[in-house]
Amino acid sequence: MKASGSGVAVGHEGWLYWVGRAGEVEAFYGDTATSRRILRRWTRLIGHRARRLDALGIRHVHTVVPDKLAIYPDLLGRPFPGLDDPPGVRLARSVAADSGAPMANLQTPLVAARDGEPVYLRTDTHWTYRGYLIAYRAFCEALNAPVADHVFAGTSTRETFTFDLGEKLVPPVDEAYVAYDFPRHAERIDANALVEVRESGRAVRPRGLFVGSRVVLQNKTAPDPRRVILFGDSYIYSPGARLTAMLAETFHEVHAIWSANIDWRYVEAVRPDVVIFEIAERFLRQVPNDRIHIDRFAEARARRAVRPTLREQIRRWLR
Template sequence: MKSGNGVAVGHEGWLYWVGRAREVETFYGDTAASRRILGRWARLIARRARRLDKLGIRHVHTVVPDKLAVYPDRLGRPFPGLDDPPGVRLGRLVARDSAAVMVDLLAPLSAARAEEPVYLRTDTHWTYRGYLTAYRALCEALDAPVAEHVFAGSSQLERFTFDLGEKLTPPIDEEYVAYDFPRRAERTEANALVRVRETGQAVRLRGLFVGSRVVLTNPQAPDPRRVVLFGDSYIYSPGARLTAMLAETFAEVHAIWSANIDWAYVEAVRPDVLIFEIADRFLRQVPTDRIRIDAFAEARARRAVRPTLRARIQGWLR
């Protein structure tokens, strides 16, 4: 295997996303640009915290560390900033300038890797153990009980070509542990973008995720609170992801794939808790929080389908 297409090949086949134009490396280093961007994030989080406090909504932000920060030893070459990654630096800024709560995931993930892998070898995402580790950390930060049956799921070995592996020539697949757990929560709502994607009728499915919104309810949940969760692929509901796990703890979870907070939606739902999650590598772009998530999703859904299906979507939206 050779590095290329934005992927670095480390020891024993470990793959890392480093960017096609060294943008990840540039951001990880303590540069003027990264300091400016992280400063903007700290100010945004402070504004969010003040607004949520006024609404009486408990809130936490968390940054998912890149695999680079948790497995620097497998990379096999020098890389700037691995001892002080962007998410950690942002946490210090937030702690200094506001009362917002940042949940640290780097420390628990780094500790958990001693027992078994917490990241997939050929992807940017966690193994099931990584998801369980993050789920526990978020529950602890919110004084919420973990649902013990989430930790008592079933597992089996499967093979799959993940995102980083498919970028190589030839593609590299990986044997991984597929994990599932008993579900007491049910999905009770999904917006137009989710429905279009699930029909399989979109012209192009790849990348058709930003703007997705689902609601899961669980009458048996040990915590009666309502949660709104903004995040990216780490929260997405299928499989053993954070949305599914949190829905086993909380009575109602609204999961929205967006780095922007839809304030009109938050004020309409009036959750007890708001969780914001973002991957370290996506911190390079600071959101504006100017979005209406369902209008955004409907527009994407219309553009995604074949013309003959647009009338059906119009029917969904009525």
């Protein structure tokens, strides 16, 4: 198999890593002027968010999902800058010194668990089910919330799939993995326009219609009565056994929003007890501005998704 300029590095034993097409990941991971500037901006942003949420009386926690590079550096098979002190760890130190805003540490428990059953997929950037369980437990501990035991007692099936990094290779590489599920007590009670269009099959261009998604899950038997808003990326994705589904088994209500920006209008309207913010380490390279109205953004994306392009319209006219 070959990486073929795809930005994927092939490590030992078929482990794949996202390293970027133009050296941008290495430039960010190393202790460079660029990475220092970006992390300073994140430090200021998290401090500002913390002060605003404190003023609203809302408990909050930020977390950075470590890249697989930071958890399995030995399997990469070549030198790579910054892996002994990755950006997420440096950011947590900076935030602690600046504002003291709470941050959930995922690096330490993932490193501690790495030598057992894998915590990351071999051909993808995401966690295995075990990795998700570790993150779920870390969030519960950070928020003094009970862990739902049935999340850890799910059924399992062995499946094969071509994940994101594997499909970038020539030829594509699939992976056999163990998929887990658990009994669901939470039910989805709301979803915005982007979710509805994606699930309806009406999208002309269905690929990538995730950023801007918002769903609300409610659990009438949850052990923790609090309402949570969870901002994040693909690690929180609600279909399947990911963080949204897991947290909804602990908390009474979970609003899951796929966005690196916090929608302050939404936060102030819902008035949750807790706000959680999650971001993958590789996405720290772009600092958000928190100027978003999530449902307007979703509606605009949904309209574009069902509207044929000019080329598609011409093709239809010529039929």
